[in-house]
Amino acid sequence: MDGLSNHLVPLGILCGAGVVVLAAAIEDVRHFRIPNAYCLALVLLFPLYVLVSPVPMEWWWNLAFAAALFAFGALAYRTGKFGGGDAKMLAAAGIWAGPSDIVAYLIITALAGGVVAMALVCMTVARTLWFPSAKTDAEPDKMEGKPELTPDFTFKTRIPYGVAIAAGASTVLAGLALSVLTAK
Numbered sequence: 283m284d285g286l287s288n289h290l291v292p293l294g295i296l297c298g299a300g301v302v303v304l305a306a307a308i309e310d311v312r313h314f315r316i317p318n319a320y321c322l323a324l325v326l327l328f329p330l331y332v333l334v335s336p337v338p339m340e341w342w343w344n345l346a347f348a349a350a351l352f353a354f355g356a357l358a359y360r361t362g363k364f365g366g367g368d369a370k371m372l373a374a375a376g377i378w379a380g381p382s383d384i385v386a387y388l389i390i391t392a393l394a395g396g397v398v399a400m401a402l403v404c405m406t407v408a409r410t411l412w413f414p415s416a417k418t419d420a421e422p423d424k425m426e427g428k429p430e431l432t433p434d435f436t437f438k439t440r441i442p443y444g445v446a447i448a449a450g451a452s453t454v455l456a457g458l459a460l461s462v463l464t465a466k
Contacts, residue, residue, distance in 0.1 A: 292462045298327055337461045383454045391447055
């Protein structure tokens with residue numbers, strides 16, 4: 283095997299991980315839930331990638347970062363800041379980020395989370411201004427998962443943070459693909 287054919291298997295694994303990340307984001311938007319199967323698939327694809335990658339990896343750092351991200355996610359879940367799926371997805375996607383990628387992964391994930399939150403705030407304010415009866419006529423149980431602007435202008439909603447995690451993970455996966463393509 284030579285040239286690009288050396289890189290097809292690792293690129294295929296990276297594409298598979300990308301599809302899993304995208305599917306998790308879509309599931310989170312649609313149902314505010316990230317199935318364990320997606321997190322497990324990301325974790326199981328990683329050692330396969332390490333074995334076939336033409337780029338040497340210090341994979342133990344990836345495991346250490348994933349463990350730290352899981353601890354952070356568990357704490358965020360315990361305090362009600364994250365959903366359980368978000369905590370697991372943050373670590374499962376974070377396993378792909380090594381020492382050179384972890385900062386970018388966290389910054390892009392945080393920025394994308396801010397964009398998602400701001401989009402929800404804007405949609406809520408617009409809905410409140412243009413359809414004022416919609417927020418008062420609906421029963422609370424029918425508002426489950428939908429943004430709500432309270433009278434004191436605090437914002438209460440569930441945010442599909444899987445979208446932000448997918449943005450950070452996609453960046454890392456794209457960087458890994460680039461490194462595979464440029465490897466000799």
